Amino acid sequence: MSGRFSRSIYVGNLPGDIREHEIEDLFYKYGRIVDIELKVPPRPPCYCFVEFEHARDAEDAIRGRDGYNFDGCRLRVELAHGGRGQSSSDRRGGYGGGGGYGGGGGGGGGSARFGVSRHSEFRVIVRGLPSSASWQDLKDHMRKAGDVCFAEVSRDSDGTYGVVDYTNYDDMKYAIRKLDDTEFRNPWARSYIRV
Structure with missing residues (x-):
């Protein structure tokens, strides 16, 4: 290959x-x-x-x-x-500190009602989101680049940011190229985001 x-x-x-x-x-x-x-x-x-x-x-x-x-x-x-077939040790390391890929812990902002959210290693971080952004808004915006399997919105000292996992490498690469510095909108706000 x-x-x-x-x-x-x-x-x-x-x-x-x-x-x-x-x-x-x-x-x-x-x-x-x-x-x-x-x-x-x-x-x-x-x-x-x-x-x-x-x-x-x-x-x-x-x-x-x-x-x-x-x-x-x-x-x-x-x-x-x-x-080809990730081993459990591949997934254990994950991207985050303690939790890694693990379910639980509010991932997806309420998506737990619809079953376990799927994480992947094809992750992008989105900066510059308006404070009113929800994980659903983020997922809808980032879907323009491909198949999103997980989205989460969090806040830190630098403001509101999102974590988005794609199901494959090509979609992740495309999102980085095409959605960086684009306008993000929801019913309450607009902002330009960095991917």
Whole structure:
């Protein structure tokens, strides 16, 4: 399976102060890097996606850096698409601190009435939401880019933000490209969001 999926890796458990050039320093020796997308969620750990020119470079990077200790953090490196049968250990690490992917804890803002909400590893963080935004509003807006399986709205010291999980890598990538700096609307407010 050559294609974009097999050339891209997910790098998790990065320190909160990581910079893109440090990621490049970690991975340049494995092959030519086409793209780096660093994600800094409101709560650590940070994560990123690194796309190589060749699939074998991505495989070499996984072999060389999975479990690598970087600045006191043990990196988790795997193919970005997650596809073929995730093991429970893959899901356990998750993106969040304590809870990881776990259900419960109000995920989806009331979606528990409709069954267990589905999380995925294809996550985007949305900043700049109006304070009146609900998870339903966010899910409706982000659906313009693809199949959303989870949406949640939270607040922190920087304002209102959203967490959106897509069912696949392509939809996540498309959302980052097409919905960043777009107008978000609900019946009470409008704002421009950052994805």
